[in-house]
Amino acid sequence: MRAYFLTAPVFTDHNDSKKPSRLVLKRFMIPLSLVSLAALSVYPAQAAMSSVEQVTIYQGLASVTRALPINGTGEQTLIFSCLSPSINQDSVSVQALGTVNVGEVSIETLSGEQAAQCQYQGDTKVQTQQNNLADITAELEAARLAKAYLQNLTKVTQISTDGTLANNARDLETQAASINKRILDIQQRQARAQDALNQLMAGSATSTRNSVTQVSVRTASRSPSSVKLHYQVRGAGWEPTYQARLNTESKELSITASAVIAQQTGENWSNIPVTLSTVNPNQNTTSQLPKVQRLSLYEALQAKRARYAPAAMEAVPVVVSASDSYGGAESAANMAPLPSFTVSSQNKNGITEYRLPQRVSIPSDGRRVRTVIDEQSGNSKLWLRSTPSVEQAAYWYASAPFLTPAWVDGSLQLYRDDNYVGQSRYSYQSLKEQGIGFGIDPNVLVKQLTDEDKQGDKGVFNRLQTLTTKQAYQFTNQHNRSVRLQVLSAEPISRDEDINVTATHTPAVTEQDWNDNKGMVAWEFDLPSKQSRVVQSTYQISYPADKKLNAN
Known part of the structure; x- marks a missing residue:
């Protein structure tokens, strides 16, 4: 509090034997810090605010640790005020430091004037x-x-x-x-x-609160100490997002992983330490027991019903390693080093925690706070892929040898040669098998030459029907350099012993059952600059004449 002083006149009575008694004007300094307290007392005191020591954010909720000091000795009650109304009261726990006896813990919900006092408490x-x-x-x-x-x-x-x-x-x-x-x-x-x-x-970012939570902790201590309050609150979460940048000349590929954090818990978190966890608290915590078959005879109509529900997919553990690429160059001898924002990570048996090195502020208005958590880069294998039976176009693809199953699925922003080409989904399994797509290449032309079906009979005594399908496509490279081209096609698959399928490819395919996908075939070849190449497939299907062919 500021101290103010007043120069005030004061009259004193001086007795002088030679002069008549009179009042003499004097001045002295009057401190007004005490009288100014009356002005301050007309304003309602704000609810006590505890300090936030740590926030761990999961998917949909956060774990918060707050602290209040114990000043003095003896018995006293500490009050954690202005807490979120969305606190999970079953998760509340108290930890005392030193020789502190902890008594009862009271949790109550306040509304009206008490909530109004907390409304802007967290806004700096x-x-x-x-x-x-x-x-x-x-x-x-x-x-x-x-x-x-x-x-x-x-x-x-x-x-x-x-x-x-x-x-x-x-x-x-x-x-x-x-x-x-x-x-x-x-x-x-x-x-x-x-x-x-x-x-x-x-215009405050703090949303109006109709109610707040208050936790009172009864303590007894012989010396100053502190008490920590742990609780979980819903309304917070984070999600990963990625940016992939490809240079088609140097074949350099870099992927930056970021975390987007937001919360609407009712608490404004200002300048706090944050840890992000990949665990999903909403997942199942126990495995399912096997189902025992109890056999009995039943009607034919019931046989058509599905016996069992599809098994739930098991969540894949996620781990992301932090890189050292954000440390910056060495500072000059006469300059202080720049702060490093490199995120440290720790793998705890399949659960990864990212600890942000800097304190961050996350207001309770759903605002999205973004921070980089990892970056990887390296040389990539490039090729163009076309599936002409589906779309007559060729797409850029790149492999990423540094991909690991540790990265959690998220949105993927794609940049090719410093141009934004679109958005995809980051999924380790599919990207590892198929590569990362970077959009259409207009310099590779795809043209359909043949696509015809012929129906006929084969044989005199067995009466077989035949269906012959021919497909031919031409690929032209208009680049000034050679490109690697991959062409995908699909062969019909027989699921009946009475159906016979014969496939002929020109040129011969490079891979059957591409990426373990039965019936999918692939050609791979180099296509020189300004040249064209044709791939052709002929499929002959024979089946009994008295049957109908189902192509599904």
Whole structure:
């Protein structure tokens, strides 16, 4: 609190044997810090705020650790105020440091005026402006007290007839005029500060709270210590997002992994340490027991019903390793080193925690806070892939040898040669098998030459029907350099012993059952600059003439 002093006239009685008794005007400094307390007391005290020591964010909820100091000794009750109304009360636990006895823990929900006091508690700008307004108000009250004091002194001087008091009265009037001018100036500053506070509160990121949670902890201690409060609160989460950048000339591929954090818990987290966890608290915590078959005879209609529900897919553990690529170059000898924002990670038996090195502020308005958690780069294998039976186009693809199952699935932003080409989904399994697609290449032309079906009979006695399908496509490279081209096609698969399928490919396919996909075939070849190549497939299907062919 600021201290203000008033120069005030004081009359003292001096006894002098040679001169008649008279009042002498003197000045002395009066500290007004005490009287200004009356002005401050008209403002309601804000609820006590505990410090946030750690926040661990999961999917859909967060685990929060707060602390309050124990000042003094003996028995006392600590109150953790202005907590989220979405606290899971069953998760509340208390930890005392040192030799502290902990008694009962009371959890209650407050509403109305108590919640209103907490509404802007976590907003740093609002708090600063509230303190500024309180200082101005204290200064104004001090000036008003000084004015009232001078007015009382003026009344005292009016009851004396001593000629010298006229000069003293004029001195008092001068000081009163100066104080009046000061009061007007402080009132203008107070009005401007109040307007600024109203604007901040109107545009504050803090949402209006209808209720808040308050936790009271009864303690007994022989020395100062502290108490920590742990709880879980819903309304918080984070998700990974990736940016992949491909240089088709140098074949350099880099992938940056970021975490997008948001929360609407009702608590404003300002300048706090944050840890992100890949575990999903909403997942099953116990395995399922096998189902025992109990056999019996039943009607034919019931046989058509599905026996068992499909088994649930098991979540894949996620681990992301932090890189050292954000440390920066070595600083000059005469300069302080730059702070490093490299995220450290720790694998705890399939659960990965990312600990952010910097403190962050996450307001409770759903605002998305983004931070880089990893980056990997390296040389990539490039090729173009076309599936002409589906789309007559060729797409850029790149392999990423540094991919690991540790990276959690998320959105993937794609950049080719510094141009944004679209968005995909980061999934380790599919990207490892198929590569990362980077959009259509307009310099590779795909043209359909043949696509025809012929129906006929084969044989005199067995009466077989035949279906012959021919497909031919031409690929032309308009680049000024050779490209690697991969062409995918699908062969019909027989699921009946009475259906016979014969396939002929020109040229011969490079891979049958591509990527363990039965019936899928692939050609791979280099296509020189300004040249074309044709691939052709002929499929002959024979089946009994008295049957119909089902192509599904």
